[in-house]
Amino acid sequence: MTTASSTPASSSTVVYADTAGPVPAGQAAEPGRRRNRLPFSPWHLLLAPLCLVFAIPLIWLLLSSVMSDAEINRFPPALWPSGIDLGGYRYVIGNAMFPRWFANSLIVSVTAVASNLVLGSLGGYAFARMRFAGSRVLLALMLATMAIPFQLTMIPTFLVMKRLGLIDSLGALIVPSLVTPFAVFLLRQFFLSLPRELEEAAWLDGCSRLGVLWRIVLPLSRPALSTVAVLTFLTTWNDLTWPLIAINHDTQYTLQLGLTTFQGQHHTRWSAVMAGNMITVLPVLLAFLFAQKTFIQSITSSGLKG
Amino acid sequence: MSRLPTPLTLADRGEKRGPRTRTRPLLGKGDPAPDIPPGGRSPRRRLRRETATAWAFVAPSVLVILGLSVVPVVWSLLLSFQADDLVTPSRWVGLDNYRALAQDPHFDQAVRNTVLYTALYVPLSIGIGLFLALALNRRIRLVGLYRTLIFVPFVISAAAQGVLFSFILDPEFGAANAVLNSFGISPQGFLNDPGQALFALLAISLWSGTGFCVVVLLAALQDVPPSLIEAARLDGTGRLQLLRHVVLPSLGPVMVFLLLWQAITSLQVFDLVYVTTKGGPLGSTTVIVYFIWEQAFKNFTAGYGAAAAYALAIALLLLAAVPRLTRALRDRARPDRRLEGAAR
Numbered sequence: 001m002t003t004a005s006s007t008p009a010s011s012s013t014v015v016y017a018d019t020a021g022p023v024p025a026g027q028a029a030e031p032g033r034r035r036n037r038l039p040f041s042p043w044h045l046l047l048a049p050l051c052l053v054f055a056i057p058l059i060w061l062l063l064s065s066v067m068s069d070a071e072i073n074r075f076p077p078a079l080w081p082s083g084i085d086l087g088g089y090r091y092v093i094g095n096a097m098f099p100r101w102f103a104n105s106l107i108v109s110v111t112a113v114a115s116n117l118v119l120g121s122l123g124g125y126a127f128a129r130m131r132f133a134g135s136r137v138l139l140a141l142m143l144a145t146m147a148i149p150f151q152l153t154m155i156p157t158f159l160v161m162k163r164l165g166l167i168d169s170l171g172a173l174i175v176p177s178l179v180t181p182f183a184v185f186l187l188r189q190f191f192l193s194l195p196r197e198l199e200e201a202a203w204l205d206g207c208s209r210l211g212v213l214w215r216i217v218l219p220l221s222r223p224a225l226s227t228v229a230v231l232t233f234l235t236t237w238n239d240l241t242w243p244l245i246a247i248n249h250d251t252q253y254t255l256q257l258g259l260t261t262f263q264g265q266h267h268t269r270w271s272a273v274m275a276g277n278m279i280t281v282l283p284v285l286l287a288f289l290f291a292q293k294t295f296i297q298s299i300t301s302s303g304l305k306g
Numbered sequence: 307m308s309r310l311p312t313p314l315t316l317a318d319r320g321e322k323r324g325p326r327t328r329t330r331p332l333l334g335k336g337d338p339a340p341d342i343p344p345g346g347r348s349p350r351r352r353l354r355r356e357t358a359t360a361w362a363f364v365a366p367s368v369l370v371i372l373g374l375s376v377v378p379v380v381w382s383l384l385l386s387f388q389a390d391d392l393v394t395p396s397r398w399v400g401l402d403n404y405r406a407l408a409q410d411p412h413f414d415q416a417v418r419n420t421v422l423y424t425a426l427y428v429p430l431s432i433g434i435g436l437f438l439a440l441a442l443n444r445r446i447r448l449v450g451l452y453r454t455l456i457f458v459p460f461v462i463s464a465a466a467q468g469v470l471f472s473f474i475l476d477p478e479f480g481a482a483n484a485v486l487n488s489f490g491i492s493p494q495g496f497l498n499d500p501g502q503a504l505f506a507l508l509a510i511s512l513w514s515g516t517g518f519c520v521v522v523l524l525a526a527l528q529d530v531p532p533s534l535i536e537a538a539r540l541d542g543t544g545r546l547q548l549l550r551h552v553v554l555p556s557l558g559p560v561m562v563f564l565l566l567w568q569a570i571t572s573l574q575v576f577d578l579v580y581v582t583t584k585g586g587p588l589g590s591t592t593v594i595v596y597f598i599w600e601q602a603f604k605n606f607t608a609g610y611g612a613a614a615a616y617a618l619a620i621a622l623l624l625l626a627a628v629p630r631l632t633r634a635l636r637d638r639a640r641p642d643r644r645l646e647g648a649a650r
Contacts, residue, residue, distance in 0.1 A: 038447045047441055047448075051455040057513065058458065060481055061470050077484055119366045126363035133357055138368060145375040147626060149574060151595050152619040155385060155602045155612050156378035176374050179367045209359050238463035240577040241595075245603055256465040260581050263469045270473055281466045288461050292454065295461070299518065300525040 061281075065089070065274040072270045088275035097250060098276060101258035105237060106283075107170060108254060112177040112236040113229050119179040120228055121221075124187030125213050129199070139188075142181045150241070158245050172246040173254065177236050183228045190224035191217060227298040230291065237284055255280045385612035396609065403613035413614060415589050416597040419504060423593065424572040426508055427515070432564050434512065435519025436557075440549070442520070443527045453524070457517035464514075468581025471510050472497065497583050500590040507578060507591055515571075519564055526560040527553070562629050570622055594618050 064072060068085040071078040092098045126132070127139050157176060158167070166172040194217065202212050218225070240256045247253055250261070259280050263273050288295050386403055390396035407413050438456060442449055459467075475482050475496035483493040496506045530553055538552050576595035579585060585592035585600065592600075594614065602611030 038445055038449075041444070041446045043441060043444065043446055044448070047452050050438065050441075051452045054459060054513065054517070055455045057470060057474060058462075060474060064473065064481075073479055077479055077481060079481065079484065119370075122363040123367035126360045130356060130360040130363070132360035135360070135364075138364065141376070142367075142371055145371055147623065148375050148379060149570075149615075149619050149622050151574065151576075151598055151615045152382050153375055153378035155608050155615065156381035157374055158603075159381070159608075160374070160378065175370070178370045181367075181371050184367050184371070209363075234461060238461075238465075240463065240465045240580065241599075244580065245599075256463055259469055260465050263472065263581075270479070273469060274473065277466050277469050281462050284461050284463070285458070288458065296457070296521055299460075299521055 061274060061277060065271060065278045067271055069269060069271050073268075085271070088269070088271035088273075089279075091269065091272040092276045092279065095272075097253070097258060098262075098279070100251065101253045101255045102279065104170060104252060105255040108173045108177070109233050109236045111174050113232045115178045116180060116183040116228055116232045117225055120183030120187045121213065121218060121225075123179070123184040125191055125209075125217060127184065127188045128191035129196075130209075142184060146181045146185070154242070154245060161246060167246055168249050168252055170252060173243055176242065177232075180232070183232065186228060187221070187224055190221055194220055223297070226291075226294045227301060230287075230294055230298045233287065234284065382612045382615060385609050386616050388609040390607070390609040399609070403610050404617075406610065407613050407617065412589065412592065413597060416592045416594050419591060420573055420575070420593045423504060423508055423511075423575065424569055427511055427572040428565060428568045430508075431512055431515050431519050431568055432561070435516050435523055435564075438516070438520045439523035439527055440553075443524060453520070456520050459514040460517040460521075462514060464577030465581050467510055467514055468578050471506075472582050475506060498587055500588045503583055503587060503591045507575075507582065510578060510582075511572070511575070515568070519568070522560060522564060523557065526557050530556045566626060566629065569625060573618070573622060573625075 063081055065088055066084045066086065067078065067081040068087060071081060071085075127135060161167050161172045161175070164171075164175075166175060198216050198220075199212050202216050203209075207215065238256065239254075240260065243254045243257045244260075247257060250258070253261070259273075259276050262276055266273055385396075387398060387400055388396040389399045389402075442453055442456075462470075474480050477483060477493060477495050477498055480496070482496065487493065495502060497503050534552055534556070535548065538548050543552070574595055575593050576599065579591050579593055579596050580599070583591045585596045595618070598611045598614045598618070600611075601614060602608045
């Protein structure tokens with residue numbers, strides 16, 4: 001378990017080359033220095049308040065979710081809860097819809113992650129290691145689709161889903177997120193970077209294509225797979241636009257859509273709305289805190305490789 | 307890449323003699339290498355089976371991706387030439403939708419709102435991000451915690467952000483006005499004030515979007531070669547000069563990426579607007595995508611919405627092409643510099 005502040009400084013990505021400040025005496029970068037032995041510096045006077053600005057809204061989210069409505073509805077509202085009041089959480093969890101929305105979101109996100117990993121690996125491997133008629137054209141087309149903004153396709157996609165009879169069901173949310181060109185392309189690039197000798201050896205030993213992919217390639221591709229998993233989960237869990245278009249009936253809402261309408265209907269019960277909000281952000285928050293390094297690497301790798 | 311042992315080159319014989327037939331392609335530049343035959347009988351049959359396998363591998367991805375992008379792109383184009391309410395049969399109206407769009411004051415307002423928001427969001431998020439990244443790029447205590455606190459808002463969904471800030475910025479019960487009140491400042495309207503709403507949205511977006519810039523720039527700063535900095539230091543370069551002449555120039559490619567990325571995302575802002583203001587008050591936060599959504603799914607004028615979506619998509623494509631075009635022009639002007647690092 002990696003907590004927020006205990007990523008080891010010796011990790012491959014975090015080497016703080018001091019570029020804009022003097023090196024404190026005796027602070028030349030020694031490999032393997034323990035983070036908790038690092039010095040304090042005047043920079044903290046600047047950084048601490050700035051970071052607090054980023055943290056305050058989330059702290060307020062947590063605090064207000066355990067306040068009583070009486071405390072929130074006073075003016076000025078209490079800035080610190082007098083005690084922990086779980087009424088908001090009770091109301092939200094007792095509200096038959098919220099658990100259902102949570103389950104819907106989970107189904108859609110988990111399906112999207114799993115199928116992106118499977119289909120992205122299969123497609124990426126074929127484009128990386130096999131030569132077949134039409135592969136170049138297909139790959140170019142796939143790449144081109146990454147440049148199409150979602151707003152351009154959302155109206156016809158709605159019409160396509162309507163024809164398929166999927167509107168107002170989770171199917172409408174699952175089908176478009178089954179596989180993204182991003183997943184196929186990222187995995188293809190990673191597979192290309194692997195040395196081929198292992199695959200060839202396995203193949204000469206009579207292993208099938210699928211066997212090579214499963215036994216040799218995927219175990220070596222953990223970084224790329226986790227990048228795809230993290231970014232897919234983040235985007236599908238957090239999406240609001242597409243569910244808003246594809247879903248009308250509240251039994252099929254995702255958590256994001258449910259939270260939005262819930263706020264509209266219960267804007268007098270702020271503690272319940274904030275409790276619901278906590279529940280909405282908690283899975284992503286926990287995933288982030290547990291796999292922080294993966295998150296950061298996913299963001300930077302996808303970003304820097306354009 | 308290593309050359310393969312001879313027996314493995316057999317597969318090439320079964321190949322169609324296309325223009326790309328090389329006996330041993332170097333594996334690089336995305337060139338899929340030819341296949342190694344499993345123990346089959348004839349090379350040609352092997353190749354056919356190989357093609358079948360490959361197609362089976364890519365079929366699901368191709369079906370989903372191309373089916374839900376190429377088809378809709380064409381369909382959108384057709385829609386934009388029609389008057390369509392998604393219910394009754396549509397009429398062909400040619401360029402009328404685009405003409406109406408050019409004269410529509412609401413669309414004009416949406417474009418102006420979006421451009422203003424983007425023009426502020428892009429430089430502010432990157433500027434603040436660069437400042438924080440430079441401050442965090444040192445070996446002091448708690449630096450990991452600081453980075454986490456700055457980045458966490460980025461993973462919070464726009465819906466959750468919208469709900470949270472509607473609450474914080476509530477004119478009557480909000481904590482923001484309570485804090486202002488304690489400083490003796492009169493309560494503000496924030497999201498309910500036509501003059502403030504767009505700026506309130508900008509502040510929320512900066513809260514959640516700056517962390518992305520910080521993380522990307524931190525990674526880039528750590529890629530600055532230490533030898534370069536060391537050399538500059540030995541030459542007695544001052545700290546600001548070091549920043550200006552060594553560190554910032556080496557961030558060039560990353561800056562180009564961030565500028566594009568932040569511009570493209572902010573031009574497409576929608577979720578946050580939908581949750582907080584629904585485009586109001588008085589249309590002061592109606593952005594382009596909200597306009598498209600409203601036309602297509604609220605007023606049921608799908609053709610009109612599709613025309614607006616095409617206008618946005620063309621603008622985004624032009625934006626994405628800018629760095630490439632400038633590079634191409636520069637290369638043409640100075641062919642001797644072509645070998646210098648490309649921006650991406």
